Amino acid sequence: MDLGNSDPARAALARVDAPLANTVTDAHKIVIVGGFGVGKTTLVRAVSEIRPLSTEETMTDAGVGIDDTGIVRDKTTTTVAFDFGRITLDERTVLYLFGAPGQERFWFLWDRLFSGTLGAIVLVDARRVADSWYAIDRLEHHGMPFIVARNNFGEPEHTLGELRGALSLADEIPLVECDARVRASSKSVLIALVDHLYALSTAREHSS
Numbered sequence: 695m696d697l698g699n700s701d702p703a704r705a706a707l708a709r710v711d712a713p714l715a716n717t718v719t720d721a722h723k724i725v726i727v728g729g730f731g732v733g734k735t736t737l738v739r740a741v742s743e744i745r746p747l748s749t750e751e752t753m754t755d756a757g758v759g760i761d762d763t764g765i766v767r768d769k770t771t772t773t774v775a776f777d778f779g780r781i782t783l784d785e786r787t788v789l790y791l792f793g794a795p796g797q798e799r800f801w802f803l804w805d806r807l808f809s810g811t812l813g814a815i816v817l818v819d820a821r822r823v824a825d826s827w828y829a830i831d832r833l834e835h836h837g838m839p840f841i842v843a844r845n846n847f848g849e850p851e852h853t854l855g856e857l858r859g860a861l862s863l864a865d866e867i868p869l870v871e872c873d874a875r876v877r878a879s880s881k882s883v884l885i886a887l888v889d890h891l892y893a894l895s896t897a898r899e900h901s902s
Contacts, residue, residue, distance in 0.1 A: 729825025
């Protein structure tokens with residue numbers, strides 16, 4: 695598959711839903727959180743090796759006045775439970791990806807999705823920074839390791855340093871950028887999270 699594919703929906707539909715290998719003994723879970731319409735479903739679709747399970751539903755008039763579609767006017771569907779994808783790391787280990795719904799009325803699902811999670815990615819639309827504060831707050835409340843990824847909608851207007859300041863993000867939390875539509879770019883975000891988790895694990899070993 696072309697790692698530079700910019701049409702993840704088409705790529706996902708073309709994938710064969712390969713069964714889980716019988717050699718797999720270890721599974722790890724990562725959750726992708728963030729505000730409404732920041733690209734969580736797109737990122738899961740871009741990197742999953744199987745056709746992603748999606749709970750997207752068509753947006754209706756019932757969401758008018760509740761879901762802020764001011765910047766994402768072209769959005770016609772929304773996640774109402776979670777998105778699910780899978781990546782095989784080796785013959786024994788798989789990574790499960792869960793994309794959480796972004797609307798405030800579905801936030802009650804987040805705590806359950808966090809259960810058993812190895813780490814998290816906060817996906818940010820820099821045009822709507824405030825939409826990311828709740829995600830960061832909940833992750834910090836749970837003491838869960840996470841990184842922040844800016845999903846670039848066009849040419850960024852601010853530097854990553856300026857975004858870090860706007861989010862009041864601690865220096866030790868990685869902040870990266872990506873295009874969630876592009877598989878290679880989305881994979882780099884997952885790698886950044888894995889590197890962060892490894893660094894935290896190594897630091898704990900050295901301090902014990």
